[in-house]
Amino acid sequence: MSANPKSLAGYDVERVRRDFPILAREVHGKPLVFLDSAASSQRPASVIGAVDEYERLHHANVHRGVHQLSQEATAMFEQARERVRRFVNAASTREVIFTRGTTESINLVAQSYARPRLKPGDEILLTMLEHHANIVPWQMLCEEKGARLAVAPILDSGEVDLAALERLLTPRTRMVSIAHLSNALGTVLPVKRIAELAHAAGALVFVDGAQAVPRMPVDVRGLGVDFYAFSSHKVYGPSGVGVLYGRTELLDAMPPYQGGGDMIRSVTFEKTTYNSLPYKFEAGTPNIAGGIAFGTALDYVTGLGLARIEAHERDLLAYATESLAAIPEVTIVGTAPEKAGVLSFVLQGVHPHDIGTVLDREGIAVRTGHHCAQPVMDRFGLPATARASFGLYNTREEVDVLAGGIRTVLRMFR
Amino acid sequence: MSTDLRDLYQEVILDHSKRPRNFRSMPEADRRAEGYNPLCGDRETVFVDMDGDVVKDVSFQGAGCAISTASASMMTESVKGRTRAEAESLFERFHDLIVGKGGESGDESSQLGKLAVFSGVREYPVRVKCATLPWHTLKAALDGDGGKVSTEDEGPKAESGGA
Numbered sequence: 306m307s308a309n310p311k312s313l314a315g316y317d318v319e320r321v322r323r324d325f326p327i328l329a330r331e332v333h334g335k336p337l338v339f340l341d342s343a344a345s346s347q348r349p350a351s352v353i354g355a356v357d358e359y360e361r362l363h364h365a366n367v368h369r370g371v372h373q374l375s376q377e378a379t380a381m382f383e384q385a386r387e388r389v390r391r392f393v394n395a396a397s398t399r400e401v402i403f404t405r406g407t408t409e410s411i412n413l414v415a416q417s418y419a420r421p422r423l424k425p426g427d428e429i430l431l432t433m434l435e436h437h438a439n440i441v442p443w444q445m446l447c448e449e450k451g452a453r454l455a456v457a458p459i460l461d462s463g464e465v466d467l468a469a470l471e472r473l474l475t476p477r478t479r480m481v482s483i484a485h486l487s488n489a490l491g492t493v494l495p496v497k498r499i500a501e502l503a504h505a506a507g508a509l510v511f512v513d514g515a516q517a518v519p520r521m522p523v524d525v526r527g528l529g530v531d532f533y534a535f536s537s538h539k540v541y542g543p544s545g546v547g548v549l550y551g552r553t554e555l556l557d558a559m560p561p562y563q564g565g566g567d568m569i570r571s572v573t574f575e576k577t578t579y580n581s582l583p584y585k586f587e588a589g590t591p592n593i594a595g596g597i598a599f600g601t602a603l604d605y606v607t608g609l610g611l612a613r614i615e616a617h618e619r620d621l622l623a624y625a626t627e628s629l630a631a632i633p634e635v636t637i638v639g640t641a642p643e644k645a646g647v648l649s650f651v652l653q654g655v656h657p658h659d660i661g662t663v664l665d666r667e668g669i670a671v672r673t674g675h676h677c678a679q680p681v682m683d684r685f686g687l688p689a690t691a692r693a694s695f696g697l698y699n700t701r702e703e704v705d706v707l708a709g710g711i712r713t714v715l716r717m718f719r
Numbered sequence: 720m721s722t723d724l725r726d727l728y729q730e731v732i733l734d735h736s737k738r739p740r741n742f743r744s745m746p747e748a749d750r751r752a753e754g755y756n757p758l759c760g761d762r763e764t765v766f767v768d769m770d771g772d773v774v775k776d777v778s779f780q781g782a783g784c785a786i787s788t789a790s791a792s793m794m795t796e797s798v799k800g801r802t803r804a805e806a807e808s809l810f811e812r813f814h815d816l817i818v819g820k821g822g823e824s825g826d827e828s829s830q831l832g833k834l835a836v837f838s839g840v841r842e843y844p845v846r847v848k849c850a851t852l853p854w855h856t857l858k859a860a861l862d863g864d865g866g867k868v869s870t871e872d873e874g875p876k877a878e879s880g881g882a
Contacts, residue, residue: 688782689759717733
């Protein structure tokens, strides 16, 4: 039985859905069933309203003017930074760098922290689960520096092989860079444990938290990580904004990533003195409206309660796993005991691309392809999978529509 | 199932995707090329055996979606026995058909023969690359590049689509 809108104490998903204007629309004449939040989540009206209000009433450049509008814009932008700090429990707003997104945050650390320090023969340790964004920046750096990329394998379940990871930690390991939650398989990584292992081996830890931050409470200090990155657009905020968290002493010791305005204290043609944290890493005019509305999105999530969101999505994932596993032609890819928000699957005899097209005509949005994680696909010998991913607004009824859509696909291609 | 899905997945296309023709390797073939669509991970190898300027035999192997498999299968049937120039001109007309260029004139359809069943692809811009992958690969084989082609080589404007 699927009708269960108030299954979790106080979590009224129907009411939550009314906060998201886009969920009222139809696609190909069918109600939209949006199961692609791992690619990008939808925005609540408060976030859309925050962009609108800022653009209508408060816009001016930040950190630059004595005039009223610039002061308002600056105050709003800096309030958003404080919201981010609180959301992930950073020690100070100096540790919260606004970037364009997780990808830029990773590149920033690769270029500003690792590049000046990496020596030939040094190692960067990743896992096989990583998104291309957490592979390519390190790979480029290793090529340039004659360093080596080491990769911890994954088990058939999609869990990281921790024993193998531990063996791959050597005195040459400088950085361990891992996802918190796999975008392709949904595996939750034991970040705290990996951070302990890495630190014991003398390496730093970078965490790609793009998928985890919308789905579970994250405490960067509790996890004991050195850097943590995530994106606004996966946590119900606008695209084009993200965060790099880094420990103050690490950030202080790093040269700027890009040169430009706002990151300087004084400039002459002979010498430039850099601004203090976090502005040292924020050259140029930022995405002001996006940053402010990002703060609004975090307020929205906090208002619902991350623990309740996590419980709601856990219920959805369990229900979806059960519903799809009941279809004999379905194989679920990624069966780790600790999973969240993501359900990857393949259908016997049907290519994921065809699944995606048929489901789309049913109004169901899923992602099909390699999910920017080709090494994961290679590990399972698949060219691609179909992936349903859940957000705080999805329902059991939508899972039923997905299961029905999959049966339609099978009728068509069998 | 909705009727417009039937426009894309016509019976002929489903039949060729389930039972692709000329689906075999030709190790002795004069020419071959490998096609790759990085957006969906599809890979196809096209083998061509020429007799002078004529395609004496053609086959393919690989893994792809229903559209690309059916397109490859029907392509091999369409170009066998044709000259290289005829095969290339067929690709041009096929391309025009699926991107919706040049209208739906009966003349066009008759020249394309059975390939006209792919006209439904025009309503699915992200699937255009699936249908053209085997043809791009055939062209690379005929050009004797012996190399690899990717659906992404033509840049963002070449064919509409995306991940």
